[in-house]
Amino acid sequence: MRRPTALLLPLLAGLLLSGCASLGGLFGERQPAEDKTGTSAPQQPQQRVAYELEIEAPETLRALLQEHLDLARFQRVGENEGLSRVELDRLAAGAPAQARTLLETEGYFNAEIKVERSSGEAERVRLRVTPGPRAQVARLDLGFTGALQEPQQADALRVAEALRLQLQHGFALQPGKPFRQADWSAAKTETLARARAGGYPLARWSLTAARVQAESNQAELELLLDSGPLFRLGELQIEGLKHHDEESIRRVSGLTPGQPFTERALLDFQERILKTQLFDGATVDIQPEADQAEAAPVRVVVREAPLQQATTGIGYDTDKGQRVTLEYLHRRPFGLELRSLSKLNISRELRSASLELTSHPQTDMHQNLGSLGVEQDLRNGVDITSLIGRLGRLRETARDERLDFVELLRSHERFSDNTRLTAGAVSINTNRIWRRVDSLLLPTDGRTAILELGLGRASSSSDENGLFGRVRMKLGWYKPLADNKWFASARLELAQLIVRDAVRVPDRLLFRAGGDESVRGYGPRDLGPPGDAGGRTLFTGSLELARPISAKLPAFWGAAFIDAGQAADRWGGLKPAIGWGFGARWRSPIGPLRLDLARGQETGKWRLHFSVGIVL
Template structure:
């Protein structure tokens, strides 16, 4: 029992003949564990370069074996292994337990008279290695393209296993490669090598994916009716990692095509320049429009409040012919734009804890290539939480706020095309109302959209069986030209199914602000965020 800290175990035994079976004997043992042996002293010393390493300092300050607890040999061996693992992870490849004068190291020293134990360790990490040169074994991409995935600076940064794994994951997630092998060639530990030679070369072997990817999809929503799309992606166009994609979409209210050419920038996989061109023909109950656009944008990430945001800065030229109510026009807009987005979720398919926040700002000025002027911002967010740690329930809160300034730049609202105006109502807006059915109306009672938008939604969903859930929701909002105008309300119940193709939502909502509070069916497919 010594491995568990019991050094004063007393065992008594006895032997007697069985009463029933005279030929059998019964052996009886009584084990008295006695008092457990306590740890009196824990002396762990870190030597070498690791002495100044905050990770080792934190470990020694909160060592797994603690003074006053019962001695446990297994826990002691785990603590030794932890020291070795940290050294291996952080580039101390010559680390070893060094000798303590007049003792063995490491050791558990037992004082039988005082009945206490002392833990004595001296761990010499030796020098810390840095990353060395990185060699890529492939013949498709220019080296500069691959170096943008590096999570460390060769011949500068200290080695860590986490940085090496991050580098490998970045290559895997790039969509360039089918197979990625990243190996660190650690030199033989020889303490007589000069410190300047303490480098770990990295060898990367890559097998590229097929250049072309084709996909198609089909879906349904009560806003759009049946919809479908086909897409072609060219994963790499040349040795510099440029990409190309083209997509065609069709639904009962909207048809369109889009093409994008992407050029990697800098040393980050999410830093690139995109050139886009698109055409869209849309025909809804409130408007008709035909839109051609051409744009260029820079995509990159930004850290704000310890959160990684996606930032896009660009400029777009849009040519839109439209008819909405009695307004018929031809808008030509040169629009600078910027947007920030943040997404974090425990599961992107069916989120139980997560959020998505997006802010868009865009504008045009008649003195700079446009035939009208405006400045517009839009903030939207979705938050999903489990209430009171209930694993079968979740709360979904959604908000959408839009604001347009037109008169400030001497613009005219009637010169704004439908794609710039705000509308409310529909599957992902205020349920109970038709798609884009809410907003200011003209003298003929036709919805023509508004300068501003305000929408909010609160929903509770509860699992009832397997992948099936029930939901209750309340939506409120409207599009308007003045914030004093009344909001529209909708509420209802819904059924949810986590299908193989995504979350299917079937909602029946009542338009509470309309006479008779009519019911409307809403069906959507897709993730919450």
């Protein structure tokens, strides 16, 4: 979408200026509220400082004392109230003992505390704190009773040995670590949770003791965990089915009756159920009853997704213009274990219709698929009508995807000079996606990778027929910076079509750059070889730096970026075009919404870009 810069920038400036009056409300600068008669609302009673208090201590400890000491909490009194000298004497006298109790929770058992007072225009109290050395863990004795210590079967022995080592080495307060009460409580809670999740859901502490030697600043920790019995999984008990049979759940369970229980195994099962896309909700758990430990029933409660679902949409895309979409989904057409999805997309320059049939997931989570689609692309003055058919197999997990397929492609191309040609291709393809990020929807740390490989034979009405290979790689990187105040991201894309010059392949298999998810500042397919056809090599890259607009609006970010990229017939002729700009981000529940204003260095023009979702 190209707009004259002279119209766009004054409009943006006007919007910003008109919103200035409301910024104070957004960031907490509010005017006194008025009632219906126009008078101001009653204000809170005024307070004053009854005495000055100075706490001399390390910063982290000063904050603790300032928050919890009575001497600090009662420093402020009402405007017309007072604090008697007797009451202040009581607060000052009790401050050292109260401070020592607070410091002991942080591991300081030999703190020296002095209270100094001076009189003047205002009473002044100074609390001097010398915390001394912090206590450290000198010895950790973590023992076990029950089935975790004395397993009966061979597989239970392996589970117990591995879990004991995990609990002992994973206990947070190892010898040499500073001792804090909060860390002690957290370590006990975490260890108990790990034992319960690792096969012993009735585990409990029979002994926990922390013995502190104040003279030597050492803490000796003794714990005894009673694991109870090792639980094993029993039969599945499935609830909530209406249209689907139990086999659609049983074949993706991945569980074997009699195997030792782990919380991870049940969570993985629950995730596989949701991955079938047949259910909107699922929970998988066991009831930890001691008399059922040898075969605990696995309770599966599901909420089926609608059997049929129709979706319509009207929207606008800066790359494709206005668009209308229609989708019809049936999760069990004609009673078959299939999932059918029909799509119709109509936009200003791109129109498509498709039908996709996918089998319900099998035992290994593989799905067989077949699809047929037709597409008309009118961008860049070229009329390309393509027919695409696919047969393949798909496997999806939480972090990875694998798609292997055979593709039949036939296209009819009409160029701006009214030249026409027909091209086709048959190819074998494999696509891989790897995700190692902290969040699939809103990543801030980690990396992603896409690899596409294809081998096939092309034919055309104007050139020679022949073999071709196609390679495309895309890498993504996310990293928080400066204690999570700034967030960096980068993207790199490389692609190559390997084919003899005399062989022509369908334009759909060639490459062009530009657009929301390529090089911002340019339109889709603006970058490429001279003429209408795509290139055989592609490079795009992007660097972006973003941060929240304010601490009160953590979901709204500002960003600055620079993109580069180009498509060409050969790497030697590829000269990247630059685009740069700034934008806004809303980290919504369905993914990031991006609004960018970018300048194409080659054209000198500004362009507005709008998109939803992460760029893989």
